[in-house]
Amino acid sequence: MAVRWYQVVVDAHDLPSLARFWCQVLDWRVVFEAEEEVIIAAAPDALPGICFVPVGERKTVKNRLHIDLTPDDQAAEVERLLALGASRVDVGQGGDATWVNLADPEGNEFCVLRPKKTLLD
Template identity: 75%
Template sequence: MAVSLYTVVVDAHDLPALARFWSRVLNWRVVFEADDEIVIGADESTLPGLTFVPVAEGKTLKNRLHIDLTPDDQAAEVERIIGLGARRADVGQGPEATWVVLTDPEGNEFCVLRPKKTLLD
């Protein structure tokens, strides 16, 4: 196939702050930075990355696309990410959900799944 996923683009009001948040969450680094675009990734040659671009309008609805994270220890990772600036969110997932929904500092939802070793259980 002649196509591959390069990056996921995230609309942002404060590009540097949101890029720093996600860099800390993923233990990635800034691989490109300009006034109108910041790209983070594991390194310059590892794909995909996350690209943050400016938007004027605010977020009004639940994201139609979101990031899922798979930690080794869900509870510890949720607390670590909350310590970085995330907040818990209720999007109707219910008490039986095996994932935790959080929002980044600009309100974008993402999920912290149960540990990888139990995903196939």
Template identity: 70%
Template sequence: MSLSFYTVVIDARDLRAQARFWCEVLDWRIVFEADDEVVIGKNAAAEPGFCFVPVQEGKAVKNRLHIDLNPDDQAAEVERLIALGARRADVGQGPDVTWVVLEDPEGNEFCVLSPKRSLTG
């Protein structure tokens, strides 16, 4: 196949702050930085990563695409993420769901799932 998944591009008003937040969330690092983009990943060779690009406008509606995180301990991870700057979000999920919806510092929704077995082992 001559095509591979490279990165997820995320619009950001403060791309460096968003990159730092997600580096802390995922224990990743900045692998490339310029005035018009900041790329983060597990390491420079790992794909996919996140690429933050600047936009002037703030987020206005619910994301059409979001990130799901698979924790070992959901409650502990939710508290850690809130301490990093995430906020709880209500997107109509109701009280009986097994995931927690959070927003990053710029309002992008993401979910912290109940612990799941690894698909690779």
């Protein structure tokens, strides 16, 4: 039996706004939009995608799953993401962490890792 990773599903309070934030972060686009879901991906037929589905309540606890981003320039990317609406968060990472913890506009945590070229150092 074959299986493929199709998408990650994210609970969202404001689907269109959160989907558009992540489109800007990843340079992706909305590939499907309806009242009950908004799907974003690199291209209409690209997998995996991210699907945003509605929930009535706001996020209240730390994520159990999160996205890691690997930019060419960590400091510049963190500043870009903050300008898009991300915020810094402390999830107990400590002062010696090589990554930066941020949250999207609805509080979902994600990490900005150090540049790819130094991951193997």
